[in-house]
Amino acid sequence: MKVTFKIWRQDSPDSKGELKTYETDGLTEDMSFLEALDHLNEKLVLKNEKVVAFEYDCREGICGQCGVFINGRAHGPHDHMTTCQLHMRSFKDGDTITVEPWQAGAFPIVKDLVVDRTAFDRIVEQGAYITAKTGTAPEANSIPVPKEVSDAAMDMAACIGCGACVATCKNASAALFTSAKINHLNKLPQGKAEQHTRLLDMTKQMEVEGFGSCTFTAACEVECPAEISISSIAEMNARYVKAKIFG
Ligand code: SF4
Ligand code: FES
Structure with a gap:
């Protein structure tokens, strides 16, 4: 299999970047997308050229490190998939x-x-933690968590x-990420003590970092690997609203 990669090359945060073209053969459809980039880098090493930093x-959809735009879509052509889960058969x-x-101001290259x-x-850092008493671990059944609540919290924890x-949102909004982190803990009894300050502090930091506002286009949920x-x-x-009143 042979493809033409056009890859953004930029030496440092302040240097000028450009798309460079690499004709790459010797690929197979069973290779993951990252293995295809490894393959390209091996060829660049043999030619004494700088490897592509990624x-x-x-490499199994857990850590969230591998995101790139592929043909203009976050993580490539499929919905709800990380770049490392993408294969060349696509x-x-x-x-x-x-x-x-x-490409987002809050995510500099x-x-x-x-x-x-x-x-x-x-x-x-602004609130994705809970306060717990130190000392002996509490009895496991002392804080009952209904199954539907724990399931909903775990769905949020999947982020x-x-x-x-952010990358796919036209406003570069971090609302989906921030909401997942807030709702994960605010749903649970263990997270109730800081529920209002968590929400106010984390959403404030979202603005401080320069992320844009959410206008509910739903572009984010299509690309989110954690659904x-x-x-x-x-x-x-x-x-x-509740936090503003009671926080
Ligand atoms: S909400 Fe989804 S797309 Fe956004 S950071 Fe979390 S896993 Fe990635
Ligand atoms: S490398 Fe960990 S999610 Fe892709």
Whole structure:
């Protein structure tokens, strides 16, 4: 299998970037997309050229590191899939595949396809924790959590922080990510103590970082690998009103 990669190359945050073309053969349809980039990098090493910088860790849809735009779509041509879960069988022999980094002011480019997503970490720092008494672990059944509540909280906890929601949103809004992190803990009895401050502090940090406002286009939920629904944003907004009154 042979494809033409057009890949964004940028040496540093402040340098000028450009799309560079790489004719790449020797690929197979069973290769993952990241393996295809590995294959390209091996060829670049043999030619004594700079390898393409891209991020990954788990390569199985868990860590959220690998996000890039592929032919203009976050994580490639399929809904609800990470870049590392994409395989070359999704492309045809002879295809041209354009690969670009996330494009959002709050996610500055570090190098090539790697962006700085620490803005997400700073949102999380503002409230994605609970307060618990230290000492002996409490008896497991002392805080009953109804099954439907724990299921709903786990659905929110599925967010892997990949940033596809921000990258695909025309306003570069982080509302889907932030709502998932807030609702995950605010749904649970263990998260109730800080429910209002968590919401106010995390949404404030979202603005401080320069993410845009949500206008409910739902573009984010289509690309979200964790299938977080925009109803999560509606829930966050409803909780926001409550937090303003009681927080
Ligand atoms: S909400 Fe979905 S798209 Fe956004 S960071 Fe979390 S997993 Fe990624
Ligand atoms: S490398 Fe971990 S989600 Fe893709």
